[in-house]
Amino acid sequence: xxxxxxxxxxxxxxxxxxxxxxxxxxxxxxxxxxxxxxxxxxxxxxxxxxxxxxxxxxxxxxxxxxxxxxxxxxxxxxxxxxxxxxxxxxxxxxxxxxxxxxxxxxxxxxxxxxxxxxxxxxxxxxxxxxxxxxxxxxxxxxxxxxxxxxxxxxxxxxxxxxxxxxxxxxxxxxxxxxxxxxxxxxxxxxxxxxxxxxxxxxxxxxxxxxxxxxxxxxxxxxxxxxxxxxxxxxxxxxxxxxxxxxxxxxxxxxxxxxxxxxxxxxxxxxxxxxxxxxxxxxxxxxxxxxxxxxxxxxxxxxxxxxxxxxxxxxxxxxxxxxxxxx
Amino acid sequence: xxxxxxxxxxxxxxxxxxxxxxxxxxxxxxxxxxxxxxxxxxxxxxxxxxxxxxxxxxxxxxxxxxxxxxxxxxxxxxxxxxxxxxxxxxxxxxxxxxxxxxxxxxxxxxxxxxxxxxxxxxxxxxxxxxxxxxxxxxxxxxxxxxxxxxxxxxxxxxxxxxxxxxxxxxxxxxxxxxxxxxxxxxxxxxxxxxxxxxxxxxxxxxxxxxxxxxxxxxxxxxxxxxxxxxxxxxxxxxxxxxxxxxxxxxxxxxxxxxxxxxxxxxxxxxxxxxxxxxxxxxxxxxxxxxxxxxxxxxxxxxxxxxxxxxxxxxxxxxxxxxxxxxxxxxxxxxxxxxxxxxxxxxxxxxxxx
Ligand SMILES: Cc1ncc(C[n+]2csc(CCOP(=O)(O)OP(=O)(O)O)c2C)c(N)n1
Numbered sequence: 001x002x003x004x005x006x007x008x009x010x011x012x013x014x015x016x017x018x019x020x021x022x023x024x025x026x027x028x029x030x031x032x033x034x035x036x037x038x039x040x041x042x043x044x045x046x047x048x049x050x051x052x053x054x055x056x057x058x059x060x061x062x063x064x065x066x067x068x069x070x071x072x073x074x075x076x077x078x079x080x081x082x083x084x085x086x087x088x089x090x091x092x093x094x095x096x097x098x099x100x101x102x103x104x105x106x107x108x109x110x111x112x113x114x115x116x117x118x119x120x121x122x123x124x125x126x127x128x129x130x131x132x133x134x135x136x137x138x139x140x141x142x143x144x145x146x147x148x149x150x151x152x153x154x155x156x157x158x159x160x161x162x163x164x165x166x167x168x169x170x171x172x173x174x175x176x177x178x179x180x181x182x183x184x185x186x187x188x189x190x191x192x193x194x195x196x197x198x199x200x201x202x203x204x205x206x207x208x209x210x211x212x213x214x215x216x217x218x219x220x221x222x223x224x225x226x227x228x229x230x231x232x233x234x235x236x237x238x239x240x241x242x243x244x245x246x247x248x249x250x251x252x253x254x255x256x257x258x259x260x261x262x263x264x265x266x267x268x269x270x271x272x273x274x275x276x277x278x279x280x281x282x283x284x285x286x287x288x289x290x291x292x293x294x295x296x297x298x299x300x301x302x303x304x305x306x307x308x309x310x311x312x313x314x315x316x317x318x319x320x321x322x323x324x325x326x
Numbered sequence: 327x328x329x330x331x332x333x334x335x336x337x338x339x340x341x342x343x344x345x346x347x348x349x350x351x352x353x354x355x356x357x358x359x360x361x362x363x364x365x366x367x368x369x370x371x372x373x374x375x376x377x378x379x380x381x382x383x384x385x386x387x388x389x390x391x392x393x394x395x396x397x398x399x400x401x402x403x404x405x406x407x408x409x410x411x412x413x414x415x416x417x418x419x420x421x422x423x424x425x426x427x428x429x430x431x432x433x434x435x436x437x438x439x440x441x442x443x444x445x446x447x448x449x450x451x452x453x454x455x456x457x458x459x460x461x462x463x464x465x466x467x468x469x470x471x472x473x474x475x476x477x478x479x480x481x482x483x484x485x486x487x488x489x490x491x492x493x494x495x496x497x498x499x500x501x502x503x504x505x506x507x508x509x510x511x512x513x514x515x516x517x518x519x520x521x522x523x524x525x526x527x528x529x530x531x532x533x534x535x536x537x538x539x540x541x542x543x544x545x546x547x548x549x550x551x552x553x554x555x556x557x558x559x560x561x562x563x564x565x566x567x568x569x570x571x572x573x574x575x576x577x578x579x580x581x582x583x584x585x586x587x588x589x590x591x592x593x594x595x596x597x598x599x600x601x602x603x604x605x606x607x608x609x610x611x612x613x614x615x616x617x618x619x620x621x622x623x624x625x626x627x628x629x630x631x632x633x634x635x636x637x638x639x640x641x642x643x644x645x646x647x648x649x650x651x652x653x654x655x656x657x658x659x660x661x662x663x664x665x666x667x668x669x670x671x672x673x674x675x676x677x678x679x
Contacts, residue, residue, distance in 0.1 A: 025470075051470055054501075056497065057493070057496055057497050057500055059489075059493035059496065059497060061456075061459065061489065061490055061493060062459040062462065062490065062493035062494055062497050064459075065456065065457075065458070065459025065460055065462070065463065065490065065493075065494070066459050066460075066462045066463035066466060066497060067463060068459070068460050068463055069409075069459065069460040069461060069462060069463020069464040069465070069466065069467065069477070070463040070464075070466060070467050071463070072446070072448070072460070072463070072464065073407075073446070073463070073464050073467030073468075074467070075467055075470070077463075092453065092456055093456065093459070096453045096456060097453075097456065097457075097460065102655045102656070102657070102658070103436065103652075103655040103656050104436050104439050104449055105436075105439045105440055105449055105655075106436055106437055106439065106440035106655055107440075107655050108439070108440050108441065108445060109446070109448070109449075110658070141656055142656050142657065144657075164658075165657075165658035165659075166657050166658055194661055194662075241657075241661030241662070241663055241664065242663060243662075244663060245662070
């Protein structure tokens with residue numbers, strides 16, 4: 001048994017990928033000697049040296065941009081952005097370059113890079129350290145967006161992301177980094193991207209979430225069971241490309257959908273899922289789709305962040321509402 | 327290398343202003359440079375004509391700036407990688423991008439970026455300055471693999487105001503990667519003149535803060551541009567790190583075919599720059615040295631125009647791709663939902679036809 005926390009699983013996946021493929025490089029601020037501010041790259045510098053674990057100057061746009069150059073040259077850069085609040089500086093590079101290098105050169109140049117960043121609130125960090133930008137990246141054609149919800153899934157999904165021939169934005173829920181441990185065999189097995197994972201079967205209502213919200217969704221499902229409501233819980237895992245089939249099939253069985261995410265509601269990724277279900281499974285729906293999300297406000301400072309992030313109770317309330325709808 | 331003097335080999339009348347560098351002692355090399363300058367200008371003229379008659383999209387002319395492009399590319403080894411902005415047709419032509427590919431690109435067809443020639447060169451970069459970090463990544467790849475190759479990145483004077491360039495120069499300097507940055511300083515960024523772009527006395531001095539060498543060259547002197555770039559590349563290949571070259575030239579044309587430069591600069595300014603332009607300058611030198619004649623000039627103009635006309639015809643005869651093509655290279659493997667969109671678009675297109 002290898003019990004790992006999520007951040008240790010990320011570390012194990014990086015180590016595994018670097019061992020199996022010399023083209024894999026890690027770069028970012030403080031990723032070398034320091035092992036990253038969350039220790040995701042701990043020990044890599046000692047094992048692989050400064051040729052493969054590169055401390056960069058403090059320049060987020062260029063961390064992404066340099067990765068594009070490396071990727072076009074056949075390397076497999078895994079760039080770390082220290083906190084998602086600073087990943088916005090990379091959007092120009094991801095949107096205007098990484099995502100379209102393959103298309104605009106008809107496949108002559110490609111961009112197999114991974115941009116990793118801790119995401120989301122719950123660690124009482126200072127401002128700009130707790131944002132959830134998954135929808136911004138998911139809006140970009142040509143990138144893949146992944147958000148794991150457990151140590152084992154972080155390990156398997158990150159390996160697949162690194163092996164993927166296209167650019168992947170990999171958002172790691174910071175508050176899950178050390179929240180739990182689970183058995184993660186370091187066997188190099190990837191979890192395929194582009195598949196939702198059904199974590200709990202249930203006949204009454206489908207609860208869909210990703211990242212840190214999966215934990216809340218599962219807890220809500222447990223408590224709803226005591227009220228005789230059987231909730232099916234789906235971890236989206238890969239937001240782009242979205243595996244709508246799994247979600248649609250579930251909603252066709254349950255007739256009810258609650259989507260949970262921490263990012264603001266307006267234009268959040270929940271809207272995308274709701275729209276797809278509304279257009280493709282409309283006749284299966286027994287109730288309006290509910291979204292449980294952050295507010296359309298700034299992510300508040302630490303004292304208030306618990307009020308902002310969807311809580312188990314809010315998910316249960318939404319589930320009860322769709323159950324009560326007639 | 328870090329001289330403050332402006333490097334110039336040929337003065338504006340084509341007379342020697344300094345010693346000829348090694349390559350320039352071979353008349354065949356000078357003729358190759360001259361031929362590419364003329365071909366670039368011929369391409370440019372045709373591109374504008376096609377745009378004016380609705381057969382090409384918006385086009386960024388390089389009139390007057392050909393020597394920066396051709397000079398920088400001529401200094402490169404074939405195995406080096408060019409990371410250009412959108413005005414380096416001369417460099418692309420020298421490196422083997424075909425005229426038809428250039429027409430396709432400016433005609434709005436992605437296949438123009440699928441160079442049959444320099445396979446590893448980057449396509450044109452439209453978001454100003456954002457390609458500078460790519461050159462650092464490419465150069466870092468060369469260093470990590472221990473290859474004797476370098477990346478050459480060209481951008482305009484306006485680009486030097488962006489953080490991307492500062493970040494890239496800085497990172498390249500820290501890592502000592504084999505990258506050469508060439509500022510194609512044509513005095514204007516659309517309507518904003520160089521003096522309003524930065525309070526710095528030169529753009530070459532932007533290298534100082536990055537701890538790398540920077541120098542100014544006469545960008546209308548193809549020999550000087552090539553010599554400076556060759557020196558910077560030699561240095562880079564020795565592992566001594568990157569360099570910044572500011573090539574001083576002048577945009578004799580509108581910014582693009584959508585621009586009207588008469589709104590912000592007067593004819594006197596423009597005509598004042600014509601006597602310094604790069605093509606006539608090299609021609610005068612070649613004539614005076616007895617390497618060139620009126621007949622040879624006529625023959626060359628004829629040859630360039632038939633190449634360009636042939637390429638333009640081939641471009642115009644190239645059928646557009648089917649709608650499915652826009653989906654084909656988004657990912658290595660098309661996701662299910664995107665495949666559905668492709669199917670729907672194809673059906674829609676058949677309905678429209
Ligand atoms: C990031 C960005 N901002 C604005 C533009 C619009 N634009 C295109 S070219 C240009 C001026 C560029 O000037 P310079 O870098 O000197 O290059 P030049 O066009 O003179 O060759 C501007 C503002 C752009 N393409 N990209």
